[in-house]
Amino acid sequence: xxxxxxxxxxxxxxxxxxxxxxxGRPVVxxxxxxxxxxSRSAEAKQLGIPMGAPFFKVRELLRQHQGxxxxxxxxxxxxxxxxxxxxLAAHVPAVEVYSIDEAFLDLHGLTTYCGTLDARVHxxxxxxxxxxxxxxxxxxxxxxTLAKVANRLAKKHPELGGILRLDTxxxxxxxxxxxxxxxxxxxxxxxxGKLATHGIRTAWELSQVSEAWARKHLGGVVGWRLVQELxxxxxxxxxxxxxxxxxxxxxxxxxxxxxxxxxxxDLWGAVATYLSRAAEKLRAQGDQAHILTVYISQDRYDxxxxxPYTRSATVTLPSGPTSNTLQLLAYAHRLLEKLYxxxxxxxxxxVVLDGLEPPGRxxxxxxxxxxxxxxVPAPDTGRTxxxxxxxDTLNRRFGRGTVRPAAxxxxxxxxxPWQGKAQHKSQAFTTRLEDLMLID
DNA sequence: TCTGGGGTCCTAGGACCC
DNA sequence: TCTGGGGTCCTAGGACCC
Numbered sequence: 001x002x003x004x005x006x007x008x009x010x011x012x013x014x015x016x017x018x019x020x021x022x023x024g025r026p027v028v029x030x031x032x033x034x035x036x037x038x039s040r041s042a043e044a045k046q047l048g049i050p051m052g053a054p055f056f057k058v059r060e061l062l063r064q065h066q067g068x069x070x071x072x073x074x075x076x077x078x079x080x081x082x083x084x085x086x087x088l089a090a091h092v093p094a095v096e097v098y099s100i101d102e103a104f105l106d107l108h109g110l111t112t113y114c115g116t117l118d119a120r121v122h123x124x125x126x127x128x129x130x131x132x133x134x135x136x137x138x139x140x141x142x143x144x145t146l147a148k149v150a151n152r153l154a155k156k157h158p159e160l161g162g163i164l165r166l167d168t169x170x171x172x173x174x175x176x177x178x179x180x181x182x183x184x185x186x187x188x189x190x191x192x193g194k195l196a197t198h199g200i201r202t203a204w205e206l207s208q209v210s211e212a213w214a215r216k217h218l219g220g221v222v223g224w225r226l227v228q229e230l231x232x233x234x235x236x237x238x239x240x241x242x243x244x245x246x247x248x249x250x251x252x253x254x255x256x257x258x259x260x261x262x263x264x265x266d267l268w269g270a271v272a273t274y275l276s277r278a279a280e281k282l283r284a285q286g287d288q289a290h291i292l293t294v295y296i297s298q299d300r301y302d303x304x305x306x307x308p309y310t311r312s313a314t315v316t317l318p319s320g321p322t323s324n325t326l327q328l329l330a331y332a333h334r335l336l337e338k339l340y341x342x343x344x345x346x347x348x349x350x351v352v353l354d355g356l357e358p359p360g361r362x363x364x365x366x367x368x369x370x371x372x373x374x375x376v377p378a379p380d381t382g383r384t385x386x387x388x389x390x391x392d393t394l395n396r397r398f399g400r401g402t403v404r405p406a407a408x409x410x411x412x413x414x415x416x417p418w419q420g421k422a423q424h425k426s427q428a429f430t431t432r433l434e435d436l437m438l439i440d
Numbered sequence: 441t442c443t444g445g446g447g448t449c450c451t452a453g454g455a456c457c458c
Numbered sequence: 459t460c461t462g463g464g465g466t467c468c469t470a471g472g473a474c475c476c
Contacts, residue, residue: 352464
């Protein structure tokens, strides 16, 4: 049996833990750049504010109802997430951290020790709320997809007390009949439209399609697995997360700029900043990368430039995998030179690190290394690794960006030209000493 | 005239998730 | 004026391998 725990309105809930004045009011949390709504309190949902709504379209509505809009504070949410996951791990044999606010639980054999499964799950919920302040809902079912179904219905129907268990055929059927097919895990915008044209409206109707039909219309084997999971046949096992974090197969960092950028120098500043961040994450995960992608693009909403200029370039590092920021920067500069076209206004840039593996597997060097030498910086040595370690240690202790590559630095007192907006950001209540709450 | 079978790697694209 | 960021998996086609 699987459990799926999901924080209610997670980002809003994190903010409310430290700002009780937000209780009972419409509250939204905004994406980077204060662009779009990414988390809504129940009151904000009641006002009809949709997920993903551009902030400028709902700002007035919020004001009229004494609501609040907050810039996203990922340092806070990440830390609160760790606390929630730590509580979950204390109760069950294995946890899969699925996202910042969701985790699958292995509930196998849980009832043999004390009470019913429901009682155990209720006590987990209570414990998470008491220890972290985050309210949750839990779905319990024999497959992950059904656990998601149960979770979704538990959220929709508060009278269930935050928990729904789907472990009998009749409970399962009743739930699937009650759930619109678009709410099924794995059915997105495109598939929902296609299913509608075939007269399939509920999760139950989806569960009754044939294997051939599922394979033909829902992305091959993916669609067939989905149907089987709805029928109670598990196709996806639990992937336990070590130490409460999720090991990634790729790491990226990208941002829309606060303003359009035209010069190579400004773009390079942005790319270098994002790459430094991505490399930090890479080292934090204890991995090296051997594939690097850089991309830049124009404003995708600018009707005068359609389609927008979007280009990416990828290199498989001839010098082998690395986590050295300086070495990655040298490659990234080459890639950006390939992509950059003068005379355009750019709105966004990003980097992706792929081909992740732990160090020390023995490096596969290019046969043509001598020819590529001109563009290959010196391979990692003990000294550069020591340098990165020192960099990370300093930045952990004194704050992110205290020591950083010169390419990312701007004149004192000036905001970086690529800097986005974040006008309503809360404090780092749990991770910065100066931001601790004071009670007098 | 006959023109296999079983692979890998890469890229691009499409769908999905939170 | 103002529309996010960070991920996953799968498929298909081409180049190439033995």
